[in-house]
Amino acid sequence: MSWLFDTVKLNVVDEEMLQKAVEEQGPQEQAGRIAKEEGIHYNEVCQLSLDYRNIRKIDHLWQFTALTKLQLECNKISKIEGLETLINLTILNLSFNNIEVIEGLDTLVNLEDLSLFNNRISVIHNMDTLLNLKLLSLGNNCLAQLENVIYLRKFKNLCSLDLAGNLICEAENYKIFVTAYLSDLVYLDYRLLDKQTREHAYGKYQNSIEEMKHNETQEQKALEAKQGLEEELQLHRDAFVEFLNGPYLFDSMYADDPEASKLAYLPGVDVLLETYKSQLVVLCEQVFEIGLAQQGRRESEVKSFFGCSKEAVSDNQQRAAQVAADFEMTRRQWMGEMQQATDMHLLEAQVMHCSEAISLLCDSLMTLELQLVDQLEDIIKDFERNITDMVAGFVEIVQGIFAQCRDLENHHHEKLLEIAVATLERVAKNELEEDMPYDVRMLFVDKDTVINAVSASHDTHLLKIDNREDELVTRINNWMGSLMKSIQDEEVKRNRKRISEIHNYVDYVRNQLDEMQQQHEHP
Incomplete structure (x- = not known):
């Protein structure tokens, strides 16, 4: 079957593909005809599905500034890129691709639902700006370090996490560890975390968690102080008088x-x-x-x-x-x-x-x-x-x-x-x-x-x-x-x-x- 796979043409997201996708997913019949006559405005499209198109590279999406949902699952994408202008995205699906590194998401600060299921990701990182994240799917990847899950503590709104199918799930204390360190989770691998599991998890890792909370509090205070200074300096810059309030x-x-x-x-x-x-x-x-x-x-x-x-x-x-x-x-x-x-x-x-x-x-x-x-x-x-x-x-x-x-x-x-x-x-x-x-x-x-x-x-x-x-x-x-x-x-x-x-x-x-x-x- 490998010879058959090799003959499949790999695509890049281009203008022709986008126009066809928007027309297919837009209004049909009379409303569709009017839309075509008036011209398709990409900056007004809110949802776009580009799944099952053998895409290997994401491109030409910069005009879709109003997009809130983007589906790119079941392609051949190896790198997350070309999403910088999609600042209104709340749902992004990149499942069933060939992605090895989480990257290119810094500007997507409104993202709430991110699916990277069935890729080749080995490290959870580069997501610091996604503080509105509620649902994250990283199942069927290459995550091997259980401690890497601690990175997700910063996402206070995260209520559902899927890690099933990774090597970390084979650890004896997998469920207890994740529950202990991500105490705000409601669902793990699509299963509800019950009260008994939470109490067991907290009891086992109490000392480590308390120390971590203390360190996080200190870091948060330092960060807030730094942000306060930056905001104050920006105010001074906006007034064009920065660094004139002293020697x-x-x-x-x-x-x-x-x-x-x-x-x-x-x-x-x-x-x-x-x-x-x-x-x-x-x-x-x-x-x-x-x-x-x-x-x-x-x-x-x-x-x-x-x-x-x-x-x-x-x-x-x-x-x-x-x-x-x-x-x-x-x-x-x-x-x-x-x-x-x-x-x-x-x-x-x-x-x-x-x-x-x-x-x-x-x-x-x-x-x-x-x-x-x-x-x-x-x-x-x-x-x-x-x-x-x-x-x-x-x-x-x-x-x-x-x-x-x-x-x-x-x-x-x-x-x-x-x-x-x-x-x-x-x-x-x-x-x-x-x-x-x-x-x-x-x-x-x-x-x-x-x-x-x-x-x-x-x-x-x-x-x-x-x-x-x-x-x-x-x-x-x-x-x-x-x-x-x-x-x-x-x-x-x-x-x-x-x-x-x-x-x-x-x-x-x-x-x-x-x-x-x-x-x-x-x-």
């Missing part, structure tokens, strides 16, 4: 300044630096606090805009739906009358009247869409004006504070230069009592050398201040530009889709009218 700018100025450590040895510079640092931190924190406040205002404005836009679209859709419903009720009545008509002159009059009504319907729906376009255009213009004023006001304040930072750096530079020149004179007169490292003393071989060192330090600091200001201003302007472009693009997309919907519906009712007329002319 970060000051520290970066001196971290990249090779002369700073040498000049710090000069008499009185330590006090000067402390004063400079505290004053610069105050200015940075002003930018930080203003940035967070402005971010809150921008968020409110954005939320208000999308709320108004959604309300306008919803209201317009309701009015259009009512117009279409009224027309549809009348149209069905006319169609019924025309089916019964025997007088051709009367039928022609009815067809003419219905045709005029269809034209009026089209005009009404197009007028409503035009009204919505004008309304949304006004809303978008108001929003753009408001958000532009907000950003411009924030930038103006920020630039004023960064100007103060430069003034502070200039003042510090002047003071440092005075100390450096005075130190040079004392070195020349051999009046300096403090011991200096060799590289510091080399600064004072002549006046040009020491002045150049102080100026180089000054230039480094000013560049850091300028770069941080430019970064903030550039990023917030880019954010505003991207936001407005995405809003405009989405509105164009919505408008085109709506016009297409109107034309498709009008064409559909006209075709039905034409078919009715042809049936009477050629009975």
Whole structure:
């Protein structure tokens, strides 16, 4: 039989296969015909079955963003890939394939039911993001290490687990071990775990489980603390003021300044630096606090805009739906009358009247869409004006504070230069009592050398201040530009889709009218 198997053609998921599958599984008869005429939109397909197709590679699924159920069982797939955009998947079946490694599932955070039954998997891993998982089937695989099951403790929603047919099931303590470490399981290998089994399992592994729970609690606390810091930092980034709530700018100025450590040895510079640092931190924190406040205002404005836009679209859709419903009720009545008509002159009059009504319907729906376009255009213009004023006001304040930072750096530079020149004179007169490292003393071989060192330090600091200001201003302007472009693009997309919907519906009712007329002319 092997020669017969070798002759089977292996396939890759391609456009032709997908189109055929969607057509086969989509609406049939009249609804199917309308769907084909309007075009198949992959981003609206919710379920897709690609089983028994000798598929060896998953591909071309990136358009199916609304997919909630995907069936790929009974193929020749050896690698889980090409699923990154299917973030709405809740059910995924990859049973009866040749998969050896669990991978490629990181983005499927909504997955609840995963079947990998009858593959070649030897390790349970790479599933950290699937925290909504409720049902997992790994039966008939190559799992040999019973301890590997402990990995599944992180899935608190997991209630059904199938491991039957693996080597681990041959272990004497298999059922007790799995029950003990996965205490939230309800079904194991499709059998209900009773109270007696649970009590026995907990009693046998109590010490190990208690220690593991303690470690997991500590890890969870550390993880939550880390996530809290990351969320806080992201908030600061969204406000464009990250690392301005402390001495970060000051520290970066001196971290990249090779002369700073040498000049710090000069008499009185330590006090000067402390004063400079505290004053610069105050200015940075002003930018930080203003940035967070402005971010809150921008968020409110954005939320208000999308709320108004959604309300306008919803209201317009309701009015259009009512117009279409009224027309549809009348149209069905006319169609019924025309089916019964025997007088051709009367039928022609009815067809003419219905045709005029269809034209009026089209005009009404197009007028409503035009009204919505004008309304949304006004809303978008108001929003753009408001958000532009907000950003411009924030930038103006920020630039004023960064100007103060430069003034502070200039003042510090002047003071440092005075100390450096005075130190040079004392070195020349051999009046300096403090011991200096060799590289510091080399600064004072002549006046040009020491002045150049102080100026180089000054230039480094000013560049850091300028770069941080430019970064903030550039990023917030880019954010505003991207936001407005995405809003405009989405509105164009919505408008085109709506016009297409109107034309498709009008064409559909006209075709039905034409078919009715042809049936009477050629009975």
